[in-house]
Amino acid sequence: MTTKVNERALVLEMLLAVNEEGQYSHLVLRDVLDKYQYLGKQERAFLTRLMEGTLERQLTLDYVIDQFSKTRVKKMKPLIRNLMRMSVYQIMYMDSVPDSAVCNEAVKLARKRGFSGLSGFVNGVLRSVARGWREVRFPNLSVTYSMPEWIVDIWTENYGEEKTRQILEGLTAENRLTIRTNLSAVTPEELVNKLKSEGVTVHAVPELPYAFEISGLDYLAGLKSFKEGLFYVQDVSSMLVAETAAPKKNDYVIDVCAAPGGKSTHMAELLQGSGMVEARDLTEYKVDLIRENIARHGLSNMKAVQMDATVDDPDSHQKADVLVCDLPCSGLGVMGKKTDIRYKMTKEKAAELAKLQRQILSVVWDYVRPGGTLVYSTCTIHRSENEDNTAWFLKEHPEFSLEFQRQIFPGEAGSDGFFLAKLVRSK
Numbered sequence: 001m002t003t004k005v006n007e008r009a010l011v012l013e014m015l016l017a018v019n020e021e022g023q024y025s026h027l028v029l030r031d032v033l034d035k036y037q038y039l040g041k042q043e044r045a046f047l048t049r050l051m052e053g054t055l056e057r058q059l060t061l062d063y064v065i066d067q068f069s070k071t072r073v074k075k076m077k078p079l080i081r082n083l084m085r086m087s088v089y090q091i092m093y094m095d096s097v098p099d100s101a102v103c104n105e106a107v108k109l110a111r112k113r114g115f116s117g118l119s120g121f122v123n124g125v126l127r128s129v130a131r132g133w134r135e136v137r138f139p140n141l142s143v144t145y146s147m148p149e150w151i152v153d154i155w156t157e158n159y160g161e162e163k164t165r166q167i168l169e170g171l172t173a174e175n176r177l178t179i180r181t182n183l184s185a186v187t188p189e190e191l192v193n194k195l196k197s198e199g200v201t202v203h204a205v206p207e208l209p210y211a212f213e214i215s216g217l218d219y220l221a222g223l224k225s226f227k228e229g230l231f232y233v234q235d236v237s238s239m240l241v242a243e244t245a246a247p248k249k250n251d252y253v254i255d256v257c258a259a260p261g262g263k264s265t266h267m268a269e270l271l272q273g274s275g276m277v278e279a280r281d282l283t284e285y286k287v288d289l290i291r292e293n294i295a296r297h298g299l300s301n302m303k304a305v306q307m308d309a310t311v312d313d314p315d316s317h318q319k320a321d322v323l324v325c326d327l328p329c330s331g332l333g334v335m336g337k338k339t340d341i342r343y344k345m346t347k348e349k350a351a352e353l354a355k356l357q358r359q360i361l362s363v364v365w366d367y368v369r370p371g372g373t374l375v376y377s378t379c380t381i382h383r384s385e386n387e388d389n390t391a392w393f394l395k396e397h398p399e400f401s402l403e404f405q406r407q408i409f410p411g412e413a414g415s416d417g418f419f420l421a422k423l424v425r426s427k
C-alpha cells in the first residue's frame with residue numbers, strides 16, 4: 001500500500017539536507033527521485049522545480065522575506081527558514097500555484113513538524129509577501145540573480161559588468177539535457193530511433209553528429225537505452241575536450257583526474273577500440289565510478305587506476321600521446337545544474353583550487369611525450385584558474401606552446417560555463 005506523499009514535505013527535507021547539513025543538491029534530489037519513482041510525472045516535475053528553483057533563487061528570496069519579517073531569515077529556526085524560502089519561491093516564481101494554497105500548505109507543514117506556535121508568523125509573513133513582493137526593488141546584481149557578491153565581483157573584474165550580466169542570465173536559463181552516443185555500442189541513428197520509441201523527444205546538436213539534446217522524459221535512469229549504456233549524459237562543452245584532444249588511432253591517453261569518466265570514455269570511443277585510455281583518480285571510490293562506466297560502455301581500450309595526481313609517477317614520463325588534465329576547480333560554470341555550488345564555494349577555496357591546479361600541472365606535464373598534446377580544462381569561469389594558470393604553465397614550460405584556449409560562457413556551447421586550452425609539447 002502506498003501512502004500519499006506530500007511533495008512539499010519532501011522538498012523541505014531536501015532543502016534542510018542541503019542548506020543545514022551541507023549535502024549536495026543534485027545528489028539529494030537524485031536520491032529522492034530514485035526512491036519515489038512511483039510518483040506521477042507531474043509530481044516529480046513539481047518537486048524538482050521547487051527544490052532547484054528555491055536553491056537557485058535563495059539570496060533573492062531571503063532579501064524579499066527580510067523586507068516583510070521582523071525576524072531576519074538568518075535568525076529563523078532552520079525548518080522555518082527553509083519553509084519560508086520554498087513558499088516564497090512558489091509565490092514569486094510559480095504562477096500555477098495560488099498564493100492562498102501556498103500559505104495554507106506552509107502553515108500545515110509548520111504544524112506537522114512541531115512548530116504550531118510559529119504557524120501564525122508563517123501565515124502572516126507569507127500573506128504580506130504575497131501582497132507586496134512586486135514592489136520590492138533589488139539593490140544589486142547579487143540579490144537580483146541570487147549570486148554571492150564575491151562571485152559577482154570576480155566576474156566584473158575579469159570580464160566587465162555587461163558580460164557578468166550575460167553570465168548570470170545564462171546560468172538562470174533553463175538547462176538543456178544533452179547526451180553523447182556511446183559509439184562503441186550503437187550508431188547515432190540507432191540511438192535516436194531507440195529514444196523515440198521510448199517516448200523521448202530528440203534534437204540534433206549541429207556541431208557534433210553524435211550528440212543530442214533530449215527532453216520530454218520523466219526519469220532518465222528508468223530509460224532502457226540508459227540502462228543499456230547506449231549514451232552518456234554530458235554537456236556539449238565537456239564533449240569539446242575529447243574533440244580538442246583529437247586522439248589518433250593507437251594513441252596512449254592518460255587522464256589524471258578522470259572520475260566518473262565522462263571525458264575518458266569519450267576518448268576511448270573516439271579511438272574505436274585501438275590504443276589505451278588510462279583513467280586515474282584519487283580514491284578507490286572514484287575509481288570504482290570509472291570502472292562502472294567502462295563496464296556500462298563495454299570499452300576494451302580503457303582502464304581505471306587509483307593514483308594521486310600530485311605525486312609524480314616516473315613510469316608515466318613521456319608516455320602519453322594525449323594528457324587530459326580536467327582538474328578539480330571551483331565549478332562556477334556548472335551552477336545552472338548544481339545550484340548550490342554558489343553557496344558552498346568561497347573566494348579562499350577557489351584560490352586554493354587554483355594552487356592545486358598548478359601543483360598538479362607541475363607534476364604531470366612530463367607525462368606528455370614530445371610532439372604530444374596536453375588538454376587543460378575546468379568547468380569554471382574564473383580567470384585565475386583558467387587563463388592565468390595557462391599563462392603561468394607556458395612560462396614555466398617553454399617546451400609547450402598554446403594552440404588555443406577558450407573560455408566558454410553559459411549557453412554558448414551547451415549550457416555550462418567551461419574552459420579549455422590545448423597545449424602541444426615540442427621537445
Ligand SMILES: C[S@@+](CC[C@H](N)C(=O)[O-])C[C@H]1O[C@@H](n2cnc3c(N)ncnc32)[C@H](O)[C@@H]1O
Binds near residue numbers: 238259264309310329
Ligand atoms: C572535474 S572532476 C573530473 C571529471 C572527469 N574528467 C569527467 O569528465 O567525468 C575532477 C576530479 O579530480 C579528482 N581529483 C581531485 N584531486 C585529485 C588528485 N590529487 N589526484 C587525482 N585526482 C584528483 C576528483 O576526485 C574528481 O573526480
